[in-house]
Amino acid sequence: MPKPALQSIHLYPVKSIAGSGPGEAVVEPWGLAGDRRWLLVDAEGRQLTQRQQPTLALARAEGLPGGALGLTAPGREPLTVAVPGSGSGETVPVEVWKDAVEAVPAGPEAAEWFRGYLGVECRLVYLDAPGKRRTVDPAYSAPGDTVSFADGFPLLLTTTSSLDALNSLIAQGDHADEGPLPMNRFRPNVVVDGTAPWAEDDWRRIRIGEVDFEVAKPSARCVVTTTDQRTAERGKEPLRTLAHHRRFGDRLVFGQNLIPRGVGTIRIGDPFEILG
Secondary structure, three states: OOOOEEEEEOEOOEOOOEOEOOOEEEEEOOEEOOOOOEEEEEOOOEEOOOOOOHHHHHOEEEEOHHHOEEEEEOOEEEEEEOOOOOOOOOOEEEEEOOEEEEEEEOOHHHHHHHHHHHOOOEEEEEOOOOOOOOEOOHHHOOOOOEOOOOOOOOEEEEEHHHHHHHHHHHHOOOOHHHOOOOHHHHOOOEEEEOOOOOHHHHOOEEEEOOEEEEEEEEEEOOHHHHEOOOOOOEOOOOHHHHHHHOEEOOEEEEEEEEEEOOOEEEEOOOEEEEOO
């Protein structure tokens, strides 16, 4: 087995739509720089994701210089969205799960672009101050830990060996024709290669390159993992197999949530270490 190393990095500028796979990324206290700083919300200000709108999988966001956003989607002209509210201080309340978060609304052209794509009332908002707006669940974090518009924690880690093990289990099940599944079903930030399957269950502290991370808790998985990120079609896997083999209490688990315990730049190929 090769020495454990960082295989890939994934950034999602807009929560729940496709992002990019850069060769390196800056780790900030609340996650990777540029990751999930934008959010789509419905008419009531509640997060709008692939859970409600699976065709969001077919839209793509690219982070541009200065924090701006480049958007593409089937049937829509590409759109560039500037960082909103420069100097205005205007925010609106939005809801991410049960968290009330203040965010800055993007311009009307972004709202119109997404309305035209999804066919529902919605708008795009921006997290202007990630170090202030939203805290991590105190049951799994230290005072002062913050997070972007990610589900609950700054980063999500998965491993290639655990995906291989999961795909082997899927191949033995009733919906084997749905596998093997690609890693993009799980929308990780960092993917590690060279570890044993499911070894991440026992990690408590790790290091990627020059940055240390606390392993906060396993990642509970939802219907988004059943959504083919190329077609937006839904199936039964991996939730059916996770329910049989990776049930932790009432949660179906794949991957681990991380909290940075330092800042710096991580790069594909960086060594991976288990600290505890």
